[in-house]
Amino acid sequence: MKQVVFLFLLVLWNAVGYGQQKFTLSGTVRSQRTGETVINASIRNVRGGEGASSNEYGFYSITLPAGDYEIEYSAIGFSTFVDTIKLDQDISKNILLPDEVKDLENVTVSASGKGRTITGTQMGVERLTMTEVKSIPMLLGERDILKAIQLLPGIKQAGDGNSGFYVRGGSADQNLILLDEAQVYNASHLLGFFSTFNSDAVKDITVYKGGMPAQYGGRLSSVLDVKMNEGNNQNYELSGGIGIISAKLNLEGPIQKNRSSFLLSGRRTYADVFVPLAKDSAIRNNKLYFYDYNAKFNYKIGERDNIYVSGYFGRDYLKFDQQFGINWGNITGTVRWNHIFNNRLFSNTSFIYSDFDYNININNPNNDLDIYSKIRDLNLKQEFQWYAGSRHSLRFGFNSTYHKIKPGDVTSSGTASFNNFYLQDRFSWENALYATDTWKAAPWLNVTYGARVSSFAILGEGDFYEIDDNGNVTDTLHYSKGELVKNYINIEPRLAASFIINQTTSVKASYVRNVQNLHLMSNSTTGAPTDKWLASTNIIKPEIADLVSVGWYKNFSGNRYEFSTEAYYKKMQNQIDYRTGADVFTNDAIESQILFGIGRAYGWEVFLKKKAGKATGWISYTLSKTERKIDGINDGAWYNARQDRTHDFAIVFNYQLNRKWNLAANWIYYTGDAVTFPSGKYIIDNQVVFYYTKRNADRMPAYHRLDLGATWLLKDKKKFRSELAFSIFNAYGRENPYIISFRQAENDQSKTEAVQTSLFRFVPSISYNFKFK
Structure with missing residues (x-):
C-alpha cells in the first residue's frame, strides 16, 4: 500500500512540479x-x-x-x-x-481542417463537419448525419430504409447515441428511413469506434456524440428549406448581444397533406409523417460561468386505414453549468432527461388493442478537466443515472373477452466514476491511461426468476419497491499511446474494456421503434467487450491528404441471442427465451481523405469478420453474427466546379448480410413448414449503389443566401434486396421459389434552401 501511495504522489509531483518556472x-x-x-x-x-x-x-x-x-x-x-x-x-x-x-478565384475549398491529429493518442475517432454532411447526396434530399457516418471505415450501414448502423462487429444497440449529452434510444424517423437529427440544428459530430475516452460508457461498440448549435449571439438569422417530402425552419439570434442567445429549429414531413387527395378510400385514411423540434438557450453569467439549456422533441405517426397505427418518439432535455475555477481547472455539471416511448393501436371489429412501452432516464453528471501542467491533462468525474423501463402494457377496449396484460416495470440505478490522464511522456511518446468503474444496481419492485438450462422457470423471487436485487460492479481500464515518428507520421495502439447493462430485444438489426429495451437482471449479465487496436497514420502533401489504417480485435462476453421460436415481447420471464454466449470480431480498416482543393472526398475500406458462439445455437459452434460482412467499400467525391455549382457523388459496395435461409421443408395439415439448420450460414446478394448530387448557388448576398440541391439516389437503378422470402411456386407446388423485395430505384429529389443573415 505504501508503494501505491508513493507512486501516486510521484505522478502528482510530476504533474505539477514543472509549473514552478512556467x-x-x-x-x-x-x-x-x-x-x-x-x-x-x-x-x-x-x-x-x-x-x-x-x-x-x-x-x-x-x-x-x-x-x-x-x-x-x-x-x-x-x-x-x-x-x-x-x-x-x-x-x-x-x-x-x-x-x-475561400479563394473564389481559384475555387479552393477546405473540406476539413486539422482532421485526425498525428500526435494525439485517440484511436478510432471520426469527425465530420456539417459542410461535408450537406454535400453528400442523400435519399429524397434529406441531409442525414447517420447516413453520412456510415460512409466511414468500420461503420456499416444496415441497408436501404434503415438508420441503424454497426461498428466493429457490434449490433445496433451497442452504439451510444448522445444529443447534447442526452441519450437517444431510437434515432430513426419513418421506420428508419431518416434519422432524428436535423442537420440545421447540429454543430459538431464525433464518432468513437474504438478506444473511447473514459467519460463515455454503457455501450460496447461506439459513441456518436452530437452537439447542437448554441445560437448566434451577434445577429439574427433565419434559414430553412423545402424538399420533396419535408420542410424545415431554423431561427437563431441574441437574447442579449455577446451574452446570451437562442436557437429554435423545426422540421416536418408533409406527405400526409396529399394523402386525402387519393381516389382510393383506403389510401385516404392512411397517415405517415414525422416532426421534430430542437431548442437551445445559453447565458453567460460572468467571465467564469455559462448556463446552457437544450432540448429535443420528435414524434412519428403511422396509420394504415382504420386497422393499425403506431406512434413513437424521443424527448431529451439537458441543463448544463460550466464553471472555470482558474486557468487550469474547468468544471461542467449536467442534469439530463431522456425519454423514448411507442404506442401501437390494433383495431378489430370486436376488440381494440393498445400496446405501450417506455424507457425513461434521469441523469446527473459532474466532470472536471484539470490542465495540471505542460505534460499532464486530467479528466475525472462521475455519472449517476436512474432508469425506469416499461417493457410493455397490452390493454383492450373492445367487447371481446380479453385479459389486459402488463409486463413488469423494471428499475435500475447506474453509476460510474472515471478518471483519465493524458501524459506527454517524451517528445516522441504520448500516453493516455485511466479507468471507469461502473456499478449497475437492479432494484425492485417486482418478480425475478430462476431459469434452468432448458428455459423453464424453476423459482420466482419477489422484491419490494427499492429493494436491491443485484449489483454488478465492473472496472473498465483504458490505455492508449501514440508513437510520433515525425511531424506527419505516427503509430498508435490502444486497449479498452467496455460494459453494457441495457440490451435491445429485437427481431431485426435496424433499431425498429417496437424493439424492447431490457436491463440486466439476476440472470442477464452485463455484456463485456475487450478491444485491442493498432494503427498507422500519415499526412502528406502539406496536410492536404491524410491516410490511416487500423487493425482491431474484439472479444465479447455475455452476448445475447434468441432460442428457436422465442417470444420476447409477451413473456414476462424473458430470460427463458434467450441464450447467452461469447463473440469475437476482428478487422482491418483503410482510410484516405483529400481535404483541400477543387476536388475533395475520401475512400474507405473495411475487411472484417464477426461471429458468435452460444450453447444451443448451431450445435455450440461459431456462427456468423447477423451484421457480419466481409467487405465494405465507399467512395465519397465532391467537386467545386465554379462559384455557382458544386457536384457530388458517392458509391457504396458491401458483402450481403448473413441470413438464415430454409434448408428444407415438410408438410403438416396441408401446410408447408420450412426447415432451418445452421443460423446465419447464408448470404444476401452483394449491395452496391451510386448516388449523384449537385448544388446550384442562386444568390449569395450580404444578407441573403439561397440554393437549389439536386440528387439522384441509386442512379443506375440497382435492385438491391431488402427482403428475400420463400413460397411455393404457383405452377408447381413441389418447388420452392425465392422472392426478392427491393425498395428504391432511381429516386430523384430537389430541395430549396435559404438563409437570411
Whole structure:
C-alpha cells in the first residue's frame, strides 16, 4: 500500500512540479461571426510546436516556460489567427476566430481542417463537419448525419430504409447515441428511413469506434456524440428549406448581444397533406409523417460561468386505414453549468432527461388493442478537466443515472373477452466514476491511461426468476419497491499511446474494456421503434467487450491528404441471442427465451481523405469478420453474427466546379448480410413448414449503389443566401434486396421459389434552401 501511495504522489509531483518556472495561457475560443464556442480548436506554439485543443465548450489551457511566443489558433471552417504574447504571468485570453475566407478565384475549398491529429493518442475517432454532411447526396434530399457516418471505415450501414448502423462487429444497440449529452434510444424517423437529427440544428459530430475516452460508457461498440448549435449571439438569422417530402425552419439570434442567445429549429414531413387527395378510400385514411423540434438557450453569467439549456422533441405517426397505427418518439432535455475555477481547472455539471416511448393501436371489429412501452432516464453528471501542467491533462468525474423501463402494457377496449396484460416495470440505478490522464511522456511518446468503474444496481419492485438450462422457470423471487436485487460492479481500464515518428507520421495502439447493462430485444438489426429495451437482471449479465487496436497514420502533401489504417480485435462476453421460436415481447420471464454466449470480431480498416482543393472526398475500406458462439445455437459452434460482412467499400467525391455549382457523388459496395435461409421443408395439415439448420450460414446478394448530387448557388448576398440541391439516389437503378422470402411456386407446388423485395430505384429529389443573415 505504501508503494501505491508513493507512486501516486510521484505522478502528482510530476504533474505539477514543472509549473514552478512556467505560466499558463487559457481562455475560450469563439466564432467571431456567431459568438458560438469552437470545439476542438488547435492552439499551438509556432516556434516550439507545443499545443493544446479546446474542449467541447471552447475552453483551452496551455502551460509554457516564461518568454515571448507566437500562438496560432486554428479550427475547421475558420481562418487561422496568430497572436504574439509575452508570457511572464498566467494570462486569460478569449479568442474570436474569423470565418474561413475561400479563394473564389481559384475555387479552393477546405473540406476539413486539422482532421485526425498525428500526435494525439485517440484511436478510432471520426469527425465530420456539417459542410461535408450537406454535400453528400442523400435519399429524397434529406441531409442525414447517420447516413453520412456510415460512409466511414468500420461503420456499416444496415441497408436501404434503415438508420441503424454497426461498428466493429457490434449490433445496433451497442452504439451510444448522445444529443447534447442526452441519450437517444431510437434515432430513426419513418421506420428508419431518416434519422432524428436535423442537420440545421447540429454543430459538431464525433464518432468513437474504438478506444473511447473514459467519460463515455454503457455501450460496447461506439459513441456518436452530437452537439447542437448554441445560437448566434451577434445577429439574427433565419434559414430553412423545402424538399420533396419535408420542410424545415431554423431561427437563431441574441437574447442579449455577446451574452446570451437562442436557437429554435423545426422540421416536418408533409406527405400526409396529399394523402386525402387519393381516389382510393383506403389510401385516404392512411397517415405517415414525422416532426421534430430542437431548442437551445445559453447565458453567460460572468467571465467564469455559462448556463446552457437544450432540448429535443420528435414524434412519428403511422396509420394504415382504420386497422393499425403506431406512434413513437424521443424527448431529451439537458441543463448544463460550466464553471472555470482558474486557468487550469474547468468544471461542467449536467442534469439530463431522456425519454423514448411507442404506442401501437390494433383495431378489430370486436376488440381494440393498445400496446405501450417506455424507457425513461434521469441523469446527473459532474466532470472536471484539470490542465495540471505542460505534460499532464486530467479528466475525472462521475455519472449517476436512474432508469425506469416499461417493457410493455397490452390493454383492450373492445367487447371481446380479453385479459389486459402488463409486463413488469423494471428499475435500475447506474453509476460510474472515471478518471483519465493524458501524459506527454517524451517528445516522441504520448500516453493516455485511466479507468471507469461502473456499478449497475437492479432494484425492485417486482418478480425475478430462476431459469434452468432448458428455459423453464424453476423459482420466482419477489422484491419490494427499492429493494436491491443485484449489483454488478465492473472496472473498465483504458490505455492508449501514440508513437510520433515525425511531424506527419505516427503509430498508435490502444486497449479498452467496455460494459453494457441495457440490451435491445429485437427481431431485426435496424433499431425498429417496437424493439424492447431490457436491463440486466439476476440472470442477464452485463455484456463485456475487450478491444485491442493498432494503427498507422500519415499526412502528406502539406496536410492536404491524410491516410490511416487500423487493425482491431474484439472479444465479447455475455452476448445475447434468441432460442428457436422465442417470444420476447409477451413473456414476462424473458430470460427463458434467450441464450447467452461469447463473440469475437476482428478487422482491418483503410482510410484516405483529400481535404483541400477543387476536388475533395475520401475512400474507405473495411475487411472484417464477426461471429458468435452460444450453447444451443448451431450445435455450440461459431456462427456468423447477423451484421457480419466481409467487405465494405465507399467512395465519397465532391467537386467545386465554379462559384455557382458544386457536384457530388458517392458509391457504396458491401458483402450481403448473413441470413438464415430454409434448408428444407415438410408438410403438416396441408401446410408447408420450412426447415432451418445452421443460423446465419447464408448470404444476401452483394449491395452496391451510386448516388449523384449537385448544388446550384442562386444568390449569395450580404444578407441573403439561397440554393437549389439536386440528387439522384441509386442512379443506375440497382435492385438491391431488402427482403428475400420463400413460397411455393404457383405452377408447381413441389418447388420452392425465392422472392426478392427491393425498395428504391432511381429516386430523384430537389430541395430549396435559404438563409437570411
